[in-house]
Amino acid sequence: MNEQVKIDIDRAERTEKLQGMGCKRKRVEDVRFTQGKGSYVDDLKLPGMLFGDFVRSPHAHARIVSIDTSRAKALPGVVAVLTAADLKPLGLHYMPTLAGDVQAVLADEKVLFQNQEVAFVIAEDRYIASDATELVEVVYEALPCIVDPFKAMLPDAPILREDIKDKMVGAHGPRKHPNHIFEWQIGDKQATDDVFARADVTIKEMLVDHRTHPSPLETCQSVASFDKVKGELTLWGTFQAPHVIRTVVSLISGLPEHKIHVIAPDIGGGFGNKVGAYAGYVCSVVGSIVLGVPVKWVEDRMENLSTTSFARDYHMTTELAATKDGKILGMRVHVLADHGAFDACADPSKWPAGFMNICTGSYDIPVAHLVVDGVYTNKASGGVAYRCSFRVTEAVFAIERAIEVLAQKLGMDAAELRMKNFIRAEQFPYHSALGWEYDSGDYHMAMQKAMDAIGYKALRAEQAEKREAFKRGETRELMGIGISFFTEIVGAGPAKNCDILGIAMFDSAEIRIHPTGSVIARMGTKSQGQGHETTYAQIIATELGIPADDIMIEEGNTDTAPYGLGTYGSRSTPVAGAATAVAARKIKAKAQMIAAHMLEVHEGDLEWDIDRFRVKGLPEKFKTMKEIAWSAYNAPPPNLEPGLEAVNYYEPPNMTYPFGAYFCVMDIDVDTGVAKTRRFYALDDCGTRINPMIIEGQVHGGLTEAFACAMGQEIRYDDMGNVMGASFMDFFLPTAVETPKWETDFTVTPSPHHPIGAKGVGESPHVGGVPCFSNAVNDAYAFLGAGHIQMPHDAWRLWQVGERLGLHG
Amino acid sequence: MIPGTFDYHRPTTVESAVALLMKLGEDARPLAGGHSLIPLMKTRLASPEHLVDLSAIEGLRRVEVEGNDVVIGAMTTQHSVITSTVLAELVPILRETALVIADPQIRYKGTIGGNCANGDPGNDMPALMQCLGASYQLTGADGNRLVPARDFYLGAYETALEPGEILTEIRIPVPPAGHGYGYEKLKRKVGDYATAAAAVVITMVSGTCTSASIGLTNVSETPLWAAEAAGILVGSTLDAATVDAAVAAAEAITNPASDMRGPSEYRTKMAGVMLRRALERARTRAIA
Numbered sequence A: 001m002n003e004q005v006k007i008d009i010d011r012a013e014r015t016e017k018l019q020g021m022g023c024k025r026k027r028v029e030d031v032r033f034t035q036g037k038g039s040y041v042d043d044l045k046l047p048g049m050l051f052g053d054f055v056r057s058p059h060a061h062a063r064i065v066s067i068d069t070s071r072a073k074a075l076p077g078v079v080a081v082l083t084a085a086d087l088k089p090l091g092l093h094y095m096p097t098l099a100g101d102v103q104a105v106l107a108d109e110k111v112l113f114q115n116q117e118v119a120f121v122i123a124e125d126r127y128i129a130s131d132a133t134e135l136v137e138v139v140y141e142a143l144p145c146i147v148d149p150f151k152a153m154l155p156d157a158p159i160l161r162e163d164i165k166d167k168m169v170g171a172h173g174p175r176k177h178p179n180h181i182f183e184w185q186i187g188d189k190q191a192t193d194d195v196f197a198r199a200d201v202t203i204k205e206m207l208v209d210h211r212t213h214p215s216p217l218e219t220c221q222s223v224a225s226f227d228k229v230k231g232e233l234t235l236w237g238t239f240q241a242p243h244v245i246r247t248v249v250s251l252i253s254g255l256p257e258h259k260i261h262v263i264a265p266d267i268g269g270g271f272g273n274k275v276g277a278y279a280g281y282v283c284s285v286v287g288s289i290v291l292g293v294p295v296k297w298v299e300d301r302m303e304n305l306s307t308t309s310f311a312r313d314y315h316m317t318t319e320l321a322a323t324k325d326g327k328i329l330g331m332r333v334h335v336l337a338d339h340g341a342f343d344a345c346a347d348p349s350k351w352p353a354g355f356m357n358i359c360t361g362s363y364d365i366p367v368a369h370l371v372v373d374g375v376y377t378n379k380a381s382g383g384v385a386y387r388c389s390f391r392v393t394e395a396v397f398a399i400e401r402a403i404e405v406l407a408q409k410l411g412m413d414a415a416e417l418r419m420k421n422f423i424r425a426e427q428f429p430y431h432s433a434l435g436w437e438y439d440s441g442d443y444h445m446a447m448q449k450a451m452d453a454i455g456y457k458a459l460r461a462e463q464a465e466k467r468e469a470f471k472r473g474e475t476r477e478l479m480g481i482g483i484s485f486f487t488e489i490v491g492a493g494p495a496k497n498c499d500i501l502g503i504a505m506f507d508s509a510e511i512r513i514h515p516t517g518s519v520i521a522r523m524g525t526k527s528q529g530q531g532h533e534t535t536y537a538q539i540i541a542t543e544l545g546i547p548a549d550d551i552m553i554e555e556g557n558t559d560t561a562p563y564g565l566g567t568y569g570s571r572s573t574p575v576a577g578a579a580t581a582v583a584a585r586k587i588k589a590k591a592q593m594i595a596a597h598m599l600e601v602h603e604g605d606l607e608w609d610i611d612r613f614r615v616k617g618l619p620e621k622f623k624t625m626k627e628i629a630w631s632a633y634n635a636p637p638p639n640l641e642p643g644l645e646a647v648n649y650y651e652p653p654n655m656t657y658p659f660g661a662y663f664c665v666m667d668i669d670v671d672t673g674v675a676k677t678r679r680f681y682a683l684d685d686c687g688t689r690i691n692p693m694i695i696e697g698q699v700h701g702g703l704t705e706a707f708a709c710a711m712g713q714e715i716r717y718d719d720m721g722n723v724m725g726a727s728f729m730d731f732f733l734p735t736a737v738e739t740p741k742w743e744t745d746f747t748v749t750p751s752p753h754h755p756i757g758a759k760g761v762g763e764s765p766h767v768g769g770v771p772c773f774s775n776a777v778n779d780a781y782a783f784l785g786a787g788h789i790q791m792p793h794d795a796w797r798l799w800q801v802g803e804r805l806g807l808h809g
Numbered sequence B: 001m002i003p004g005t006f007d008y009h010r011p012t013t014v015e016s017a018v019a020l021l022m023k024l025g026e027d028a029r030p031l032a033g034g035h036s037l038i039p040l041m042k043t044r045l046a047s048p049e050h051l052v053d054l055s056a057i058e059g060l061r062r063v064e065v066e067g068n069d070v071v072i073g074a075m076t077t078q079h080s081v082i083t084s085t086v087l088a089e090l091v092p093i094l095r096e097t098a099l100v101i102a103d104p105q106i107r108y109k110g111t112i113g114g115n116c117a118n119g120d121p122g123n124d125m126p127a128l129m130q131c132l133g134a135s136y137q138l139t140g141a142d143g144n145r146l147v148p149a150r151d152f153y154l155g156a157y158e159t160a161l162e163p164g165e166i167l168t169e170i171r172i173p174v175p176p177a178g179h180g181y182g183y184e185k186l187k188r189k190v191g192d193y194a195t196a197a198a199a200v201v202i203t204m205v206s207g208t209c210t211s212a213s214i215g216l217t218n219v220s221e222t223p224l225w226a227a228e229a230a231g232i233l234v235g236s237t238l239d240a241a242t243v244d245a246a247v248a249a250a251e252a253i254t255n256p257a258s259d260m261r262g263p264s265e266y267r268t269k270m271a272g273v274m275l276r277r278a279l280e281r282a283r284t285r286a287i288a
């Protein structure tokens, strides 16, 4: 064996041992999860712990005439019953929302949505608490309710929020009606209107991204334990952002922040549901402070689906203007946003409609104008980012449906129309008409790769034949081809425009190398299943040359972890991942000084080689990171303090912009409306890939949720404001049987401003998937003149399309 | 999702179970697999004070042939229905139906007796039992009586069971060798009750349909035996016009509620589509 081959083998072996970036490392957290050994909030049992349960409103809108808790209090085992009257003296009957509104903790005078929290029963066990809720007697006087957001601002609409009815300026400017929350405008209205006035072709479509719910398998829950002697509160809970929760609890309760310990243990999925603060958290805290013993609150499935937040409910009138040969000239969007009873959207504070202004998508659209009106209705509040950055799924749905509508009007192929309008690779960094700076991309390459992989041309030919066969009555199946080319905006975000309640949206990592060369790293983020314990370790492994298996990642305890803004909006890798790399590099710089001292050379004489510093030109003279760690503590160079650790708080200079090209082939049974996904191909570009297996898992999960949203999942209300189908019998959570088979692929366009070039991937498949499914359905019926078909595309609704088109004979 | 308080009883004989039910009266309910009853209790739509668990009673799990009938003990699980070779050979539509009920976990616990006695129009077995002309043996303080499945269902959760009575056995006349059959169910996902479903059993002689029976699931307050529709088929070659007429007759007797599975008119039409498809499968299976 020649010398060079030996060296190469040695280096390959050392690299493999690290299990660093780019390697399909198995998820370390799965060892406990797959054995049922995870530790969740509801696993917590504390001595003397009590249980809380809510009395909830059967009405969508009603005045509370009286509440009688005497029978409930008399039930043996009941310790206390809280109502708004008890919270009022503490100023806790309302709590601030992330969106600058207030939200009732326990209903005060009125209830504003069905299942709203009216009283909180605290008892010795869960069963007694539940029995006692039935004994609380509440007399209501029903009021007319608003279910349709388009009726919220009618002159004679009932006023929902009497608590703020005279406040004509809200957190985001003037309000036009007592049921109006905000109007948010961006873009050049005049220039956009001019383009529409002159354009050859325009389209206008009302696109509804319907109300649904993130529905993590673990519902929201908390355990509060107040130590009256120390005056300290420990709060365990399902928190995607534990540090922010601590700050908010401190601001609301007046307890100093250092006397509050917030702990988020293992979390069984979040998808945005666990970003906000809920009445249950507050009531468990109040209960524990008042009673001096721990109080647990665990919501059930129906409570989760019907009260703790919702997602979407955007009604988007979307317009495009184009030349007759298909060059898009402008975009105009008006959104009516149904926020429910309180504005509890979980967006960065300055963004009442999230990043909806990413709605120009992947296209070079010269001018655009967007207006969003938020209104109150008698529904649960929330508006959380369900597996997406803030309102990005809505934005991508608008542009990706609209471009298909335009393609149809132009008689152009929808893929070709996209190709014609993509931002070109050389245009990056690209400044969009609505104010974003896209960091990097090569859309044409990604689209071409996807079209070749799926065999786009052949599919269109097959579809043409099938359509003819359908017209001849030889088949009862319609074939649809769905396309979606999305650009996301994730990794919030730069302090100049991103904060939550004034807290800038940085994130953090603290890495400590022990004398023997193993590592603990603590993060400001909080995994809910994303595999942080696996991937952050891989970043450190590559940066510091320490095997990933020797690195422990810890999150979720505000006493030990550095402050961070948490995990949502695909921000963990773009922000905390960057902090990890930067902190590691600080350590590496110190390690180099130590190595130089050990090898008695100048720092500049050293070069990094996988897991060691070696003397340039003398590869046999080296010190491994493990050796350096020992020296760092026990024999540091003179004038250098001992130890080997670093902290970084990373404030990103820009967002990252992952993108992807998705294709779906669907066959629809016209007689039942049942749609079958034959193929789904997803090409994702998330920049540098840290763990391909985790990426693939994230894509599978995100696509499955996208499939659910597009094909049936919804939170529906009847005319009386009764929430329908808030259980897993009706709420569509696909099982392995319904879920299509996913084909995944990728291109790699690193982010130029991120230390390791990574962009984030957890949410892309959801964002890109929803319009892809909807486009497939729409494409299937398009040749029959169906017009735009609204989601969700469950069987009965598709059957109704067939009925409307006279396809059932 | 937290049930109210209840007492639990576990008798070992039918007699003692009946005696307990008689004694405890309205506040007591038999418990079989629990996969209909316990969800109702968890949502407090049912709050029985006593559960009389039938699972320790010997002899309620037999599957045997008696003369021209097969007899299935009430506590036979849906899973056992699927794996029984006797049933697969003699009444294969039972297996086809059981396979589309709920999911495997539920079928390990859920019983055929509970499915038939429950009285929920969403249950799949009742319409099939009507289609097959099955009878239920009900055991009460005064002994046994046999009630045809076609007479058993009075309304949603209302059945011919008298207070204290237990469904102990199901008796199914074995359909003739060479019969054609099909159970077609439209559902939104695994574990869902039917949007609509149809059970069909026919016999064909030289290309002519000589007998037919049709049951419809979840398209009314009760399971439906579509006698008129079946009558239209008999004597025909199952030609398109006849099938259309039978489907129309079946749709005419449906009265489904609008729910999250779809509006009433959709579910009626789906009963028709399921019937058409079940019939087509039955035809291809029938040995004419």
Ligand SMILES: Cc1cc2nc3c(=O)[nH]c(=O)nc-3n(C[C@H](O)[C@H](O)[C@H](O)COP(=O)(O)OP(=O)(O)OC[C@H]3O[C@@H](n4cnc5c(N)ncnc54)[C@H](O)[C@@H]3O)c2cc1C
Pocket: B029, B030, B031, B032, B033, B034, B035, B036, B037, B038, B039, B054, B074, B100, B101, B102, B103, B106, B109, B110, B111, B112, B113, B114, B115, B117, B118, B122, B123, B124, B125, B161, B165, B166, B167, B168, B191, B192, B193, B194
């Ligand atoms: C998620 C889910 C999905 C489901 N999907 C379907 C489906 O698609 N199709 C379907 O048919 N079913 C479905 N089921 C119901 C399931 O099949 C039940 O097991 C069945 O309906 C009842 O049988 P059981 O043995 O569980 O009865 P239990 O739940 O124990 O009892 C049901 C009722 O019948 C009474 N009862 C039980 N046995 C007797 C008896 N021998 N004599 C008198 N009364 C008795 C009980 O008192 C009770 O009122 C589903 C259930 C779940 C939880």
